[in-house]
Amino acid sequence: MSATKPRTENPNQPRVKRNTRAGQSESFVDLVKRHRRIARGSASRLLQTPASSLVTLFVVAVALLLPALLFGLNSNLASLLAGFQDSAQVTLYLQDNVSVADGQKVSEGLLTRSDIEYAIYVSPSQALDEFGAASGLGDLLIEMTANPLPGAIVLTPADVSPLAVDELARQLQELPQVDVVQIDSLWLQRLAAISNLVSAIGSVLAVIVILGLFFVVGNTIKLAIENRKAEILVIKLVGGSDMYAARPFLYTGLLYGLGGGILATLLQGIVLATFNSNLEGLMQLYESGFQLRGFGLMSSLLIIVAGAAIGWAAALMASLRHIRAINP
Amino acid sequence: MIKFDNVSKRYANGQEALSDISFEVSRGEFAFITGHSGAGKSTLLKLILAIQTPSSGQLIANGVNLNRVSAKQIAHHRRQIGTVFQDHQLLHDRSVYDNVALPLEICGYQPSDAARRVRAALDKVGLLKKEKSFPVALSGGEQQRVGIARAVVNRPSIILADEPTGNLDPGLSAEVMKVFQQFQSVGVCLLVASHDAALIERLNCRTIILEGGKLLADQKPRPQA
Numbered sequence: 001m002s003a004t005k006p007r008t009e010n011p012n013q014p015r016v017k018r019n020t021r022a023g024q025s026e027s028f029v030d031l032v033k034r035h036r037r038i039a040r041g042s043a044s045r046l047l048q049t050p051a052s053s054l055v056t057l058f059v060v061a062v063a064l065l066l067p068a069l070l071f072g073l074n075s076n077l078a079s080l081l082a083g084f085q086d087s088a089q090v091t092l093y094l095q096d097n098v099s100v101a102d103g104q105k106v107s108e109g110l111l112t113r114s115d116i117e118y119a120i121y122v123s124p125s126q127a128l129d130e131f132g133a134a135s136g137l138g139d140l141l142i143e144m145t146a147n148p149l150p151g152a153i154v155l156t157p158a159d160v161s162p163l164a165v166d167e168l169a170r171q172l173q174e175l176p177q178v179d180v181v182q183i184d185s186l187w188l189q190r191l192a193a194i195s196n197l198v199s200a201i202g203s204v205l206a207v208i209v210i211l212g213l214f215f216v217v218g219n220t221i222k223l224a225i226e227n228r229k230a231e232i233l234v235i236k237l238v239g240g241s242d243m244y245a246a247r248p249f250l251y252t253g254l255l256y257g258l259g260g261g262i263l264a265t266l267l268q269g270i271v272l273a274t275f276n277s278n279l280e281g282l283m284q285l286y287e288s289g290f291q292l293r294g295f296g297l298m299s300s301l302l303i304i305v306a307g308a309a310i311g312w313a314a315a316l317m318a319s320l321r322h323i324r325a326i327n328p
Numbered sequence: 329m330i331k332f333d334n335v336s337k338r339y340a341n342g343q344e345a346l347s348d349i350s351f352e353v354s355r356g357e358f359a360f361i362t363g364h365s366g367a368g369k370s371t372l373l374k375l376i377l378a379i380q381t382p383s384s385g386q387l388i389a390n391g392v393n394l395n396r397v398s399a400k401q402i403a404h405h406r407r408q409i410g411t412v413f414q415d416h417q418l419l420h421d422r423s424v425y426d427n428v429a430l431p432l433e434i435c436g437y438q439p440s441d442a443a444r445r446v447r448a449a450l451d452k453v454g455l456l457k458k459e460k461s462f463p464v465a466l467s468g469g470e471q472q473r474v475g476i477a478r479a480v481v482n483r484p485s486i487i488l489a490d491e492p493t494g495n496l497d498p499g500l501s502a503e504v505m506k507v508f509q510q511f512q513s514v515g516v517c518l519l520v521a522s523h524d525a526a527l528i529e530r531l532n533c534r535t536i537i538l539e540g541g542k543l544l545a546d547q548k549p550r551p552q553a
């Protein structure tokens with residue numbers, strides 16, 4: 001046993017300084033190295049109990065998958081809606097007493113509005129011709145002495161969102177020459193409303209899922225802490241703070257969230273592939289090339305990041321609570 | 329450095345482990361706490377380490393009022409104290425090296441800086457060759473010495489030791505005491521609970537004798553002949 005003398009310094013005075021110096025001088029590389037070591041320790045602990053880790057991972061993944069699928073469905077619906085945008089049309093049926101010249105003037109006036117993309121006047125006789133041609137009743141209609149059809153203006157709104165179209169229709173209804181305003185894309189609005197509903201359900205589900213994940217991850221962390229009670233006790237005895245003792249468990253939560261997020265995006269790919277193979281037949285009937293698309297890179301990243309953040313936060317809450325309760 | 333002022337400790341079960349204890353230990357002082365089993369030696373050390381709180385009286389250690397401390401203050405307080413526990417309190421899934429490095433890691437030392445200190449501490453207790461071993465592979469005496477290395481590695485201002493030589497033969501006990509005395513010589517305050525009468529006699533340090541939780545005597549070292 002060699003007797004290296006402790007450095008002859010006042011052991012009390014320089015203490016605080018020494019600690020802060022050690023803290024400050026820890027380079028970024030050292031910090032990263034230290035955290036990587038802790039993370040590796042947490043990961044290897046997860047691998048020590050592969051079955052229970054996998055179950056937790058799977059639960060986290062499925063929980064993340066549910067709202068993700070809903071949001072995914074919704075973004076598909078939105079892109080479907082966008083594809084039909086051009087077909088948003090508004091027809092203004094004019095009062096009987098509006099002459100052809102007046103009708104044309106109103107139509108030209110509408111063209112100057114910024115919220116209207118295109119407008120065209122259809123006179124009562126044009127309307128009758130078109131109706132005759134479309135219905136095949138042309139000859140019959142010639143027999144009629146009076147034209148029962150009103151003049152009309154067919155227009156395309158600049159902004160085809162349901163709200164904007166509604167507002168435009170309300171304003172046009174105020175015009176004295178206009179009798180009835182008909183929005184030809186009511187079904188689009190219904191689809192849009194469904195899309196909103198889906199997104200609202202998705203939000204509620206997301207909140208429920210976050211609470212559920214807090215419970216699942218929190219409970220897993222609680223068990224892990226109980227298993228390592230003796231170790232936490234020693235750490236506290238030699239002056240480790242609660243936060244220090246919690247650090248490995250934060251990585252455990254983070255890894256569960258991260259792994260669950262990655263698994264969720266993979267599962268989502270499988271679900272979409274299954275849907276698409278079924279959807280193909282249906283869409284062929286409608287001569288549509290529509291396909292459900294995946295989330296895209298950004299959305300997949302979002303799921304993974306959200307999973308990691310939730311896992312970490314849940315672990316933080318659980319570990320600080322349970323570690324505080326462990327005392328010598 | 330450590331000041332007991334009419335301190336009593338009554339455990340939740342009504343057991344009065346310490347009653348009306350008053351004494352003071354200053355910087356650079358080495359004092360033994362002795363007395364029969366159950367005299368209250370461990371309780372006294374636990375009070376200093378804020379594991380237990382005094383039931384009455386005032387206790388100040390290293391400038392910290394231990395009657396009222398927050399969890400955060402306790403962690404910081406313990407970092408300034410090196411403790412040798414009667415039951416070692418080692419981490420069984422970490423190597424000897426990692427066990428000794430724990431206090432440094434908690435304080436955020438750089439790995440290279442920490443390595444130097446850990447090896448120096450292990451060298452002091454003669455365990456340099458065992459740094460890669462795990463505690464289960466060590467004898468009771470070796471585990472105790474790992475605990476001693478961990479207690480001194482962060483150059484604490486107070487060292488508390490509860491029966492630190494309980495598992496050591498006389499030769500090793502003497503070595504450990506030499507290490508403690510080195511720290512005494514640089515101003516560290518040491519409080520060692522022991523009932524090893526021969527060792528206490530030989531070292532001729534201040535000796536605080538407890539009996540049934542009461543302070544029976546506070547003997548100053550005999551004047552050197």
Ligand SMILES: Nc1ncnc2c1ncn2[C@@H]1O[C@H](COP(=O)(O)OP(=O)(O)O)[C@@H](O)[C@H]1O
Pocket residue numbers: 339340341343344345363364365366367368369370371372
């Ligand atoms: N946690 C505890 N709860 C209740 N009584 C305790 C506790 N710890 C110690 N005691 C009692 O306090 C007295 C002093 O114990 P202790 O301080 O361990 O003595 P020593 O270390 O001198 O042997 C003993 O009678 C013991 O039974």
Ligand SMILES: [Mg+2]
Pocket residue numbers: 369370371414490
């Ligand atoms: Mg004892």
